[in-house]
Amino acid sequence: MVVTILFGAMVMTRRRGYRIFAAKPGVYKSTLDGDDSARSSDELLAHDEGGEDDAQEYIAATKNMPKTRKLLGITLKTPNTSQFKNNIHSRILQRFPFLIEMFYWVINYGFYRMTAILSNKIFAGRGIWTVAESHGLAVLDFEQHGFLSPLFPSEQEIQQWFMHGHQDALTVLNKAYALIHIPGTVGFIAWYYYIAPSHPTFATVRRTMTLTNFMAFTTFIFYPCMPPRLLPKKHGFLDTVRHDDAQSVWMSGKYVNSLAAMPSMHFGYAFCIGCTMIYHSGIFRRKLEHGEARKSWAWKVFYLSVGVGYPAMILTTIVATANHYFLDAWIATMFVLLAFMSNKVFYVFIPLEDWFLWVLRVELPVPSTGERFRELGYRL
Numbered sequence: 001m002v003v004t005i006l007f008g009a010m011v012m013t014r015r016r017g018y019r020i021f022a023a024k025p026g027v028y029k030s031t032l033d034g035d036d037s038a039r040s041s042d043e044l045l046a047h048d049e050g051g052e053d054d055a056q057e058y059i060a061a062t063k064n065m066p067k068t069r070k071l072l073g074i075t076l077k078t079p080n081t082s083q084f085k086n087n088i089h090s091r092i093l094q095r096f097p098f099l100i101e102m103f104y105w106v107i108n109y110g111f112y113r114m115t116a117i118l119s120n121k122i123f124a125g126r127g128i129w130t131v132a133e134s135h136g137l138a139v140l141d142f143e144q145h146g147f148l149s150p151l152f153p154s155e156q157e158i159q160q161w162f163m164h165g166h167q168d169a170l171t172v173l174n175k176a177y178a179l180i181h182i183p184g185t186v187g188f189i190a191w192y193y194y195i196a197p198s199h200p201t202f203a204t205v206r207r208t209m210t211l212t213n214f215m216a217f218t219t220f221i222f223y224p225c226m227p228p229r230l231l232p233k234k235h236g237f238l239d240t241v242r243h244d245d246a247q248s249v250w251m252s253g254k255y256v257n258s259l260a261a262m263p264s265m266h267f268g269y270a271f272c273i274g275c276t277m278i279y280h281s282g283i284f285r286r287k288l289e290h291g292e293a294r295k296s297w298a299w300k301v302f303y304l305s306v307g308v309g310y311p312a313m314i315l316t317t318i319v320a321t322a323n324h325y326f327l328d329a330w331i332a333t334m335f336v337l338l339a340f341m342s343n344k345v346f347y348v349f350i351p352l353e354d355w356f357l358w359v360l361r362v363e364l365p366v367p368s369t370g371e372r373f374r375e376l377g378y379r380l
Contacts (some may be wrong), residue, residue, distance in 0.1 A: 001183045006102055009190030013098045016375070020091045022248045031174045032368050070349050076356035085363040097365040099167070101193060101206070105186070108213050115220040116257040128224055132259040136226035137323050139262065140235070152326045155228055155319050156236045162320045172240045173317045177266070180314075185209075192276065195380045197291035199367035205276050207346050211339035216260075216332070225262035229322035237322040264324040268332035270314035275336075277307035280380060291370060293379035 024030040066077040084090050093099055123131045137341065162170040189206065196202035229239035273350035281303035282288060282295055295303070370380070 001179075002186050005183060005187050005190050006098075009193060010096050010098045010102070012190075013096075013194055013372055015095050015097065015365075015368055016048065016372065018095050020088070020095050042340070067354060069354070071348055071351065076351050078351045079358035081354065081357045081361075081363045083329050084357075084361045087361055087363070090363040090365075093362065094365040097368045098190075098193060100365065100367075104190070104206070104210065108210060111217050112220075112257070115217050115260060117222045119224045119257075119259070122221065123224065127261035128259060129226075132224040132226040133231065135223060136228070136231055136261065136325075137235075139225060139327050140231075143325060143327055155322065155325060158316075158319050159237065159240070159322055163240070169239060170237070170320060173320050175322060176313070177241055177317045179266075181266050181269070181319075185273070188269075188273050188276075193369055195373045195378075196370050197289045198380050199369040201289060202367075202369045203340035204340075204343060205272065208336065208340045209269065209272050211343050211345065212272065212332075212335050213265070215335045215339065216263050216265050216268060219262060220257055220260040223262055224259040225328075226259055226325050227261040228325060230258070240321050241323070260363045261324055262316055262328050263332035263335055265332065266314050266318050266324065267311065267329040268336050269331055270311040274307040274311040275340075277303050277310070281307060291303065291374070293380060 064080050064083040069078055085094075120128050140155075143149060144154075162173070187208075188352050192205060193202055196205075225264040228237040229241075230233070231237055278284070280292070281300045282292070283300050283304055288294060315329055318329065319326060373380070
């Protein structure tokens with residue numbers, strides 16, 4: 001399912017009119033950008049308003065001079081990869097620019113896979129299972145007896161409500177938990193890349209989700225937490241997803257860290273997606289972005305409904321299936337907000353990316369974000 005979504009997005013966002021094996025390769029310019037259209041990383045760094053730096057960068061590009069990067073008050077010289085724009089792998093990326101987004105998420109997944117390995121090594125002495133159980137019980141105790149206890153409903157009562165008299169609804173939630181999280185998030189990234197009004201807008205959301213990932217993954221390593229469903233039965237939780245035989249490949253084996261309940265990335269992703277949908281509903285903004293169309297009230301209500309309903313559905317799902325505590329969702333929400341406010345921290349990696357691309361002899365493609373969507377006469 002995920003592979004189909006990713007490669008479908010790669011085809012849908014391909015650069016039309018660009019030929020990988022053209023007789024006379026040229027430089028593609030996006031119809032959405034001006035003459036100074038930037039590569040996906042170059043656009044992160046602000047240019048001077050007078051245009052002097054733009055002119056210098058253009059000259060540098062034509063002569064393959066080093067790039068000048070200004071980060072944290074420090075001026076750095078990095079290799080100019082424009083000389084590799086006609087290499088075959090550069091041209092493949094230019095034809096299918098969504099491949100870059102796929103690569104970024106492969107890095108995310110690689111980091112996630114390391115969380116269980118590192119956590120096991122750190123807590124090898126006490127035993128990872130014992131540590132995770134103690135952390136899970138600590139979360140439960142904080143919710144029930146801490147100073148914020150009035151803010152936390154009882155997870156046991158919610159699950160029992162579904163189990164007694166609402167079993168059909170619980171079956172739906174079990175299957176939703178097993179199937180929606182990863183495919184739904186990947187589907188959102190693909191959809192948003194296809195329709196976002198600009199690549200900088202898309203990149204802000206992607207960087208926010210990526211930084212949320214890294215903060216969550218770091219927490220998984222140093223604070224392994226057992227989900228309610230794995231606690232001893234005396235605490236009153238049932239693993240309803242497996243009980244209903246609804247588990248998927250994302251829930252077992254080498255694909256998942258089962259002791260990573262804190263924070264809930266199910267809710268973290270859903271909250272980020274919901275905020276994006278609410279933002280593009282336009283209800284809470286007076287001014288639209290360039291490339292956005294003013295929506296009818298029907299579309300505004302639709303975007304708002306999805307923006308509120310999707311996170312609410314995921315929150316209900318993770319609690320009713322005993323896969324997360326309410327506190328997990330709280331922490332995930334704070335991580336998303338913190339990531340949004342500080343997502344530009346990734347700018348510090350741009351010089352490293354320049355060197356990495358130089359080693360690979362490849363030039364980043366011009367992003368095709370939203371281009372094909374508007375070629376068909378639509379606007380977000």
